[in-house]
Amino acid sequence: MTNQVPFARMNGAGNEILVVDMRGQSAPVTPEAAVKLASQTETKFDQIMAIHDPRVNGTDNYIMILNNDGSEAQACGNGTRCVVSALTAETDRDTFTFQTLAGILNAREIRENYICVDMGEPVFDWDKIPLAEEFADTTKIELQIGPIDAPVLHSPSAMSMGNPHAVFWVKNDVWSYDLELFGPLLENHPIFPEKANISIAQVSAENELTMRTWERGVGLTQACGSAACAGAVSAARTERTGRNVLVHMPGGDLSLEWKDNNHIFMTGPTEWEWSGMLDPQTGDWVRDESDK
Incomplete structure (x- = not known):
């Protein structure tokens, strides 16, 4: 060398x-x-x-x-x-x-x-995320995987943390979804002109989330900091949690605080x-x- x-x-x-x-x-x-x-x-x-x-x-x-x-x-x-x-x-x-x-x-x-x-600061405007079509409300965009009448995943929250994110909210255990199968399909969906990070999130306790992420250009990851931010902000936007959230990811926990000045602070090991x-x-x- x-x-x-x-x-x-x-x-x-x-x-x-x-x-x-x-x-x-x-x-x-x-x-x-x-x-x-x-x-x-x-x-x-x-x-x-x-x-x-x-x-x-x-x-x-x-x-x-x-x-x-x-x-x-x-x-x-x-x-x-x-x-x-x-x-x-x-x-x-x-x-x-x-x-x-x-x-x-x-x-x-x-x-x-x-x-x-x-x-x-998180970005919510559809054209700045960016998305390929206009959505007035990006807390719940039209996107799904599976049959129309019984989708496996649907209506994700979309936002940007400097990179595009889509967070699918689920009630079942996040490990019960085949993210390795759905992840690459959703990452490359035409609605995301710059591709996107795809997360599955579940409210697991008061002000606590459990998440798994398929990361754009990477694949399945043990943790994704910007995805944890997207999950925490999206949870607060949709009134699932408050603005201080503990996010459990396969590799460990991250503490997120979405402050009143719109900045989100991530703390972890x-x-x-x-x-x-x-x-x-x-x-x-x-x-x-x-x-x-």
Whole structure:
């Protein structure tokens, strides 16, 4: 490898993340490198969080986010928490401001490996989510899977958290639905011109949700931070819960608060697994000897 940069394998509530230090580098992590890394057992991931030098004043870093199919993502809340954990390990700071495709994100470490991210403001306008046709009320759009008279899933809440989301509300256990079958069909449905993250959500207790998510460009994930935000906001919009919600996902729990200023704050854990060096152009990598 001729151009090695440090990286760490981490997870945020089970969301598999590679944090890649691209500071001082001019070229990005290539889609080809991302696909190669995702294909290998040790380095498979949901998102790559590539930390670049800042591009605008007032920010600490630009974060480029790649899905495991090599496509670029606008937002990843669980990955952002992992970035904060990685950066706090090398400095005495606990507060950071990042630029992403979704906009500016502020994050701070509450305690070691427990991070709060201001995920910004949810977007409900149909053309900004975006949807392919107009809906005056995006709390319940016309979309279903299954027979017309007995659909398996129907009438999701739609919104954007920097990336499009559809949340299907169900009464039965979220594990009783074949999301691996329905997920790719719904992700690529014509109503979502930029595709969408597809979630199944159930109100499991007062101000608690249980969710599973098929993530755009990724597939089934153990957790998806922006989907947890979408679920919490949609639950409050439809008066299923209040504005403070605990979201249970397969990989762990996330605490969400939709504040009066319309910003949603996500708080949850991170875990460092191991580190190494990789070539961001080819995806070739080596693990640190101390981590083997």
